[in-house]
Amino acid sequence: MIVMKFGGTSLGNAERIKEVSGLIEKTGDNFVVCSAMSGVTNTLVAIAGSWRDKDSEKAFALVDDLEKKFHATCYELFDDAESSALTSQCIFDHFSVIKNRLNGEYDLNEENWLLAQGEIITSRLMVDYMNWSNISITWLNALELVRTGADGEPSVGDIKQRLRDRIGDNPCGRFLTQGYICLDNHGNIANLRRGGSDYTATLAGAALGAERIEIWTDIDGVRNNDPRIVDNTFPIRELSFDEAAELAYFGAKILHPACVWPASSNNIPIHLRNTMEPNAPGTIIRSDIGKKGITAVAAKEGITMIQIRSDRMLNAYGFLSSIFGIFEKYRTPIDVITTSEVSVSVTIDNAGKLDKIITELGGLGDVTVHSGQAIVCVVGDILEQHKDRAVKILDSVRHFNVRMISFGGSKNNITIVVPEDEREEVLRSLNSFLFAGNQSKTVAHD
Ligand code: ADP
Ligand code: ASP
Ligand code: MG
Numbered sequence: 001m002i003v004m005k006f007g008g009t010s011l012g013n014a015e016r017i018k019e020v021s022g023l024i025e026k027t028g029d030n031f032v033v034c035s036a037m038s039g040v041t042n043t044l045v046a047i048a049g050s051w052r053d054k055d056s057e058k059a060f061a062l063v064d065d066l067e068k069k070f071h072a073t074c075y076e077l078f079d080d081a082e083s084s085a086l087t088s089q090c091i092f093d094h095f096s097v098i099k100n101r102l103n104g105e106y107d108l109n110e111e112n113w114l115l116a117q118g119e120i121i122t123s124r125l126m127v128d129y130m131n132w133s134n135i136s137i138t139w140l141n142a143l144e145l146v147r148t149g150a151d152g153e154p155s156v157g158d159i160k161q162r163l164r165d166r167i168g169d170n171p172c173g174r175f176l177t178q179g180y181i182c183l184d185n186h187g188n189i190a191n192l193r194r195g196g197s198d199y200t201a202t203l204a205g206a207a208l209g210a211e212r213i214e215i216w217t218d219i220d221g222v223r224n225n226d227p228r229i230v231d232n233t234f235p236i237r238e239l240s241f242d243e244a245a246e247l248a249y250f251g252a253k254i255l256h257p258a259c260v261w262p263a264s265s266n267n268i269p270i271h272l273r274n275t276m277e278p279n280a281p282g283t284i285i286r287s288d289i290g291k292k293g294i295t296a297v298a299a300k301e302g303i304t305m306i307q308i309r310s311d312r313m314l315n316a317y318g319f320l321s322s323i324f325g326i327f328e329k330y331r332t333p334i335d336v337i338t339t340s341e342v343s344v345s346v347t348i349d350n351a352g353k354l355d356k357i358i359t360e361l362g363g364l365g366d367v368t369v370h371s372g373q374a375i376v377c378v379v380g381d382i383l384e385q386h387k388d389r390a391v392k393i394l395d396s397v398r399h400f401n402v403r404m405i406s407f408g409g410s411k412n413n414i415t416i417v418v419p420e421d422e423r424e425e426v427l428r429s430l431n432s433f434l435f436a437g438n439q440s441k442t443v444a445h446d
Helices: 014-026 040-052 056-078 081-102 108-132 156-167 197-208 241-249 260-264 319-329 354-361 389-396 420-435
Strands: 002-006 030-034 174-178 181-183 189-191 212-217 238-240 270-274 283-286 294-309 337-339 343-348 366-380 404-407 413-419
Touching: 002 014, 002 197, 014 056, 014 108, 030 108, 030 197, 040 056, 040 108, 056 081, 056 108, 081 108, 108 174, 108 181, 108 189, 156 197, 174 197, 197 212, 197 260, 238 241, 241 260, 241 283, 241 294, 241 366, 294 354, 294 420, 319 343, 319 354, 337 404, 354 366, 366 420, 389 413, 389 420, 413 420
Parallel strands: 002 030, 002 212, 030 174, 212 270, 238 283
Antiparallel strands: 181 189, 270 283, 294 343, 294 366, 337 343, 366 413, 404 413
């Protein structure tokens, strides 16, 4: 079984949906995970915002636009109104329910319900179109398959069991379900965070013991730097699971931050492919790659840096664990950490519990908070052949306000923290330093 995930950009309009259907048809037995058509989740987020702000005029105007977009795609897909009647009715019914609910009170559960509609309607549209084109494929409800536990995370074992109940032990044929959406442990509709369809795909791949997981998007694989910011980036043909996980976690938008572990822990390769150029090689992510050199750079913004300073740290033990205990209590992961004899600096990207964390940290020492920071991460074999490479990387960012440096946790990554407004320039500077002249290569050489 092959898992194929199609992102919103691959499903942008009727033409793209037709192409994607062809790609699905050509692959043998497969399990397809699809996102919402491009732009739909952003619009749903905007509708939810207007609903929360009680701006119903704006909310309804946005809903009308969205409904028109789906109807227009439907008419284009099925060529004539008669053959599209059933799907068109289904879109109409969905939007009637959305409008009805928008007349009610906003709350977070309602917002999550609304955000799930993009994937639900898109997946219906795809399956109806494929079945109409004589490509047999079974629609599966992701809300019956993916459920998070008390920790807010899904488990492969649980999905495996639910899939087995639904499609049996040795499924064959084609199946299609929605990415991103799930139920939480109370049975309410939730999601795997923005970009979560990648995560659904790798979870499904692990649960099915898939041969490989194909993630189809609008670009020829993972590039060595963020192509939205830096010119002259180039595709990386092979990445190790560890490198891919670091890049995804530290901001390479092409992959959801958590999507690598289900594949790596089950040793299932991930193949990133370009829907616009299906014959392009893309990027293979797997365990056994033997290349050396610096692979890529990524950055994540919206980071908060917290510094705790206390003379009590000198020669003390247990101090770090008291600090970590507070973050654990508020279920806030720490990304980067640096220490000196009298102070500890950490970064977090979820500042939801920041006030409570600061109050409790105040009992341990003086606390300073800097919001608006960015983490920039250089991934690859930093030390293997060139012992001075780490120093050179730092030299290339000497003109910036580097607030933290983390190196040594693994030889695969060096991480710095800079103010958010310097992020783009840092990415460009690292690019010219690490990759100048390397446009067609997969690794950088000194
Ligand atoms: P999809 O809708 O298919 O999920 P996304 O928009 O989530 O696609 O991810 C693909 C986009 O990620 C690309 O169009 C590109 O702009 C962006 N991106 C950011 N960093 C990278 C990178 N290192 N390599 C490739 N793409 C990247
Ligand atoms: N549609 C969702 C989003 O835009 C999930 C995804 O694209 O993976 O975030
Ligand atoms: Mg995505």
